Amino acid sequence: MPASRFTQTGNYRVRYQQDQTIFATYAEQLSLVVLLLALLLLPLLISKTLLRDVNMIMIYAVAVIGLNVTTGYTGLINIGQAAFMAVGAYATALAATKLNLPFFLAIPLGGLAGAVVGTFVGLPSLRLKYLYLAVATLAFQIIFEWTVGHSPLLAQGGAIILPPVEVFGIKATFLNHNKVWYYIILPVLVVMGLLWRNILRSKHGRSFIAVRDNDRAAAAMGINPGVTKLTAFLVGSFFAGIAGGLFAYFQKAVVIEDYGLHTSVQLLAMAIVGGLGSVPGSFLGPLFIVALDRGMGGLSNFMSERQIFPPGVDAATALRPLAFGLSIMLFLIYEPRGLANWWRLSRMYFKKWPYKF
Amino acid sequence: MPQLHVDNVTLSFGGLNALSTVSLTVPEGEVVSIIGPNGAGKTSLLNCISGFYHPTRGRITFGEHDLSKAAPNVVTRYGIARAFQNLELFRGMTVVENLLLARHTHLNYNLLDSILYYGKASRVEAENRHYVEQIIDFMELEEYRHHHVGTLAYGVQKRVEVARALTLQPKLLLLDEPMAGMNVEEKEDMVRFILDIQRERGVTVVLIEHDLGVVMDISDRVYVLDFGQLIAGGTPEDVSADPRVIEAYTGVAEHEPLPQASPSPAQAVAR
Ligand SMILES: Nc1ncnc2c1ncn2[C@@H]1O[C@H](COP(=O)(O)OP(=O)(O)OP(=O)(O)O)[C@@H](O)[C@H]1O
Ligand SMILES: [Mg+2]
Numbered sequence: 137m138p139a140s141r142f143t144q145t146g147n148y149r150v151r152y153q154q155d156q157t158i159f160a161t162y163a164e165q166l167s168l169v170v171l172l173l174a175l176l177l178l179p180l181l182i183s184k185t186l187l188r189d190v191n192m193i194m195i196y197a198v199a200v201i202g203l204n205v206t207t208g209y210t211g212l213i214n215i216g217q218a219a220f221m222a223v224g225a226y227a228t229a230l231a232a233t234k235l236n237l238p239f240f241l242a243i244p245l246g247g248l249a250g251a252v253v254g255t256f257v258g259l260p261s262l263r264l265k266y267l268y269l270a271v272a273t274l275a276f277q278i279i280f281e282w283t284v285g286h287s288p289l290l291a292q293g294g295a296i297i298l299p300p301v302e303v304f305g306i307k308a309t310f311l312n313h314n315k316v317w318y319y320i321i322l323p324v325l326v327v328m329g330l331l332w333r334n335i336l337r338s339k340h341g342r343s344f345i346a347v348r349d350n351d352r353a354a355a356a357m358g359i360n361p362g363v364t365k366l367t368a369f370l371v372g373s374f375f376a377g378i379a380g381g382l383f384a385y386f387q388k389a390v391v392i393e394d395y396g397l398h399t400s401v402q403l404l405a406m407a408i409v410g411g412l413g414s415v416p417g418s419f420l421g422p423l424f425i426v427a428l429d430r431g432m433g434g435l436s437n438f439m440s441e442r443q444i445f446p447p448g449v450d451a452a453t454a455l456r457p458l459a460f461g462l463s464i465m466l467f468l469i470y471e472p473r474g475l476a477n478w479w480r481l482s483r484m485y486f487k488k489w490p491y492k493f
Numbered sequence: 494m495p496q497l498h499v500d501n502v503t504l505s506f507g508g509l510n511a512l513s514t515v516s517l518t519v520p521e522g523e524v525v526s527i528i529g530p531n532g533a534g535k536t537s538l539l540n541c542i543s544g545f546y547h548p549t550r551g552r553i554t555f556g557e558h559d560l561s562k563a564a565p566n567v568v569t570r571y572g573i574a575r576a577f578q579n580l581e582l583f584r585g586m587t588v589v590e591n592l593l594l595a596r597h598t599h600l601n602y603n604l605l606d607s608i609l610y611y612g613k614a615s616r617v618e619a620e621n622r623h624y625v626e627q628i629i630d631f632m633e634l635e636e637y638r639h640h641h642v643g644t645l646a647y648g649v650q651k652r653v654e655v656a657r658a659l660t661l662q663p664k665l666l667l668l669d670e671p672m673a674g675m676n677v678e679e680k681e682d683m684v685r686f687i688l689d690i691q692r693e694r695g696v697t698v699v700l701i702e703h704d705l706g707v708v709m710d711i712s713d714r715v716y717v718l719d720f721g722q723l724i725a726g727g728t729p730e731d732v733s734a735d736p737r738v739i740e741a742y743t744g745v746a747e748h749e750p751l752p753q754a755s756p757s758p759a760q761a762v763a764r
Binding site for chain 1: 543544545564565566569570574575581582583584585590593594596597598600602604608609657
């Protein structure tokens with residue numbers, strides 16, 4: 137047993153199973169508990185609009201973990217993650233409205249639908265690589281939007297309204313919608329994050345990274361690159377499907393515009409800014425991009441108050457894409473490992489604190 | 494008994510024949526070396542055996558398995574492992590992680606077990622780690638266990654490459670110049686590892702090597718390739734006396750015989 141389980145003073149693991157643990161020291165476990173407590177109390181402390189943003193960030197985080205599975209960990213460029221979200225959203229909406237399933241069944245069903253469709257769309261990855269695969273996923277994004285637009289069953293892309301949910305006797309209403317959904321989305325996100333951490337330390341997670349880093353060597357290890365890529369699509373689009381199901385309920389309706397190409401690009405941006413192939417990055421990326429978006433909104437309000445622009449001109453519509461594109465470029469150039477790298481460096485600093493090295 | 498048979502294999506790249514009608518046999522439990530000048534087709538032959546290339550004509554079998562059209566990952570499952578000439582390690586991963594990857598086909602759990610990582614997956618992974626540690630002991634890689642492979646010296650990386658192939662628990666191990674670029678001491682170690690792999694673990698070894706001293710010392714059988722053609726094959730003594738081999742190596746016929754088992758690293762070990 138370790139000499140001290142409070143902080144890490146060295147490696148005291150004597151069994152291989154201990155080497156597999158995720159949160160090893162008491163300090164790590166304690167900080168996790170503190171974090172969870174803070175998260176549980178958060179809705180009581182912040183405004184309704186901010187809570188709405190937090191909910192969005194968490195839903196995007198689920199989708200970005202999934203995008204990291206395919207693009208970050210397995211190296212398969214995927215410009216269709218929003219369409220996989222849409223598959224989940226529509227499946228959830230149909231399950232809720234046509235089959236009258238409760239949300240805790242409808243959302244997992246959305247995840248499964250995403251997984252099935254995603255695996256199918258991943259088939260070209262058996263033959264195509266790099267940009268060619270990106271084009272294949274882009275094609276799916278466009279075909280899917282077009283198909284929804286022509287399907288009467290899916291309201292031709294118009295709104296499919298979802299019924300309000302009831303959890304433990306509490307009905308979600310206009311007033312408490314954001315709070316209720318916060319307490320649904322948060323545990324879903326935590327569970328999904330843990331599931332991904334589990335996959336990552338298993339043979340499946342290792343094979344994803346192996347195929348990304350060197351598919352020749354991976355094949356020489358007996359890993360079937362094709363099966364591995366399809367598995368990555370399966371897992372990645374399962375996450376997208378779950379995120380889509382959550383988003384459908386959270387927005388109270390499914391509209392195809394929410395899942396367009398711009399959303400796919402936005403998800404990619406979140407993954408890149410957060411740090412491709414990193415778990416903390418999947419949280420930091422959505423946080424950054426949503427904060428940037430709100431920041432630009434605020435800046436534009438400030439500028440129109442000071443009458444820097446003529447009245448009636450909404451500077452935000454110009455500032456948003458500008459800041460968005462600029463931040464992707466700057467990250468790609470100066471910090472390709474994303475915010476997750478800053479996160480890692482600051483953690484290392486605190487692990488050694490108060491010693492310098 | 495799984496024996497490797499290469500039967501009349503031709504491999505063409507456009508007009509060039511990297512291999513022309515090569516036939517050879519690797520009996521179980523032996524160390525069989527393939528020698529030949531640069532560009533003779535040695536690596537191409539290994540590529541055909543391990544499924545990275547498919548012969549243009551001819552057949553390769555291992556026991557009852559036909560390898561001629563098999564994919565690399567399938568060949569690996571038949572019990573054939575390979576260490577690459579140009580290191581093909583996962584450079585961003587540690588030594589342990591590289592070896593854990595090589596256990597992929599031996600781990601019997603599915604995606605659901607992975608997701609839950611409780612009970613079965615956790616237990617299998619602990620056993621997996623245990624096996625990997627045995628190989629680390631065997632190949633004397635303890636001190637590098639948690640080092641990232643890209644940061645290790647070339648000679649050590651070569652050793653990791655062999656260790657990783659061994660972790661696959663193969664029946665047949667293909668080693669493509671495992672001693673290239675090593676100093677004498679490292680070579681001695683590698684020779685010792687190869688002999689231990691054959692004797693203690695009962696693994697058949699196919700070795701490609703330029704150091705003829707080592708080759709003649711440790712091989713049960715030697716095949717010689719030149720310009721894609723098999724020009725000789727037999728015991729080390731026969732081969733080193735063969736005039737065609739001497740010609741291929743020296744460019745002149747009727748020259749001094751090639752070095753027989755002379756002072757070389759292997760001698761100390763083989764005793
Ligand atoms: N993918 C390929 N495409 C075209 N030609 C190839 C290919 N692979 C090998 N060759 C050619 O086949 C011939 C044999 O190459 P090979 O790598 O098998 O030689 P080798 O005996 O391993 O040499 P070395 O001792 O330098 O490793 C060379 O002329 C090489 O250029
Ligand atoms: Mg070669």
